[in-house]
Amino acid sequence: MPLLATLFLPAGVSSQTPGLQWGAYTGNTQESASEFAEKLGKTPPWQMIFVNVADGFPRGFAGNLVIFLEIPVDHDAILDGSQDADLKFFAQGAAKYSGQIVLALNEEVNGNSNIWSGTFQDNTPAKAIAAFQHEENIIKPIAPQIKFAYSVSHRSVPDTAANSLTSYYPGDKFVDLVGVNGSNIGAETWDRVFGSALQTLSQYHKPLWVLSEATVQNKAQFIADTFAGAKKYHLAGFLYFNQNGGDGDWLLDPAAMAALRRLTE
Secondary structure, three states, X not given: OOHHHHHOOOOOOOOOHHHOEEXXXXXXXXXXXXXXXXXXXXXXXXXXXXXXXXXXXXXXXXXXXXXXXXXXXXXHHHHOOOOHHHHHHHHHHHHOOOOOEEEEEOOOOOOOOOOOOOOOOOOOHHHHHHHHHHHHHHHOOOOOOOEEEEEEEOOOOXXXXXXXXXXXXXXXXXXXXXXXXXXXXXXXXXXXXXXXXXXXXXXXOXXXXXXXXXXXXXXXXXXXXXXXXXXXXXXXXXXXXXXXXXXXXXXXXXXXXXXXXXXXX
């Protein structure tokens, strides 16, 4: 199946595991991606990276990128136009990039750990939606090839109706795919981490991605369960957060790397 056809497979239409798109975060550099590929024995089709909008479009990368674009201000500062010049500069760089780009705006907006989180200070769902739309309206005319992702955490913090997975959806016109981030920091299964969120997000009838996943234990099983879950929930793609730090050691061990290599053949 062609790459683009698989990437934008509508939710509800089953995709075969061999056509499932996949990738990893390996340390935010092309060098780290190359090291990961060497250990794995193959090059992932997608690389996840994090970019501060003030730094412009990242240099030195090749291939398909899922970019979490971080704008380190609240929604009022996005909406007042103070970030427009940086957004335009980023978009100009993106327009020249030869690989495919998925751009996740306002990542995990239903969490509470970022300045753009929906419950941070004076932020509101209405402002979050307007900020997403504003950012896209600046970027898309300059780099129309970019696909925009609505990105949420698998669990809302705080867990309230006003801060739900669906509270910040900017509208079908502005979203090319929907994705969820989550991790197992204990003894949870892949389905327990992602199942409920994916069922909720399927209502948008957009391609579904797990935009970031990780586990601190049972790593080979978690990878195997990823592929089972991809069939169950008709995922278009997933990305593994291969990093040691923060909440735990998420690095894939040799058994998990072997499972990923085998399941992506």
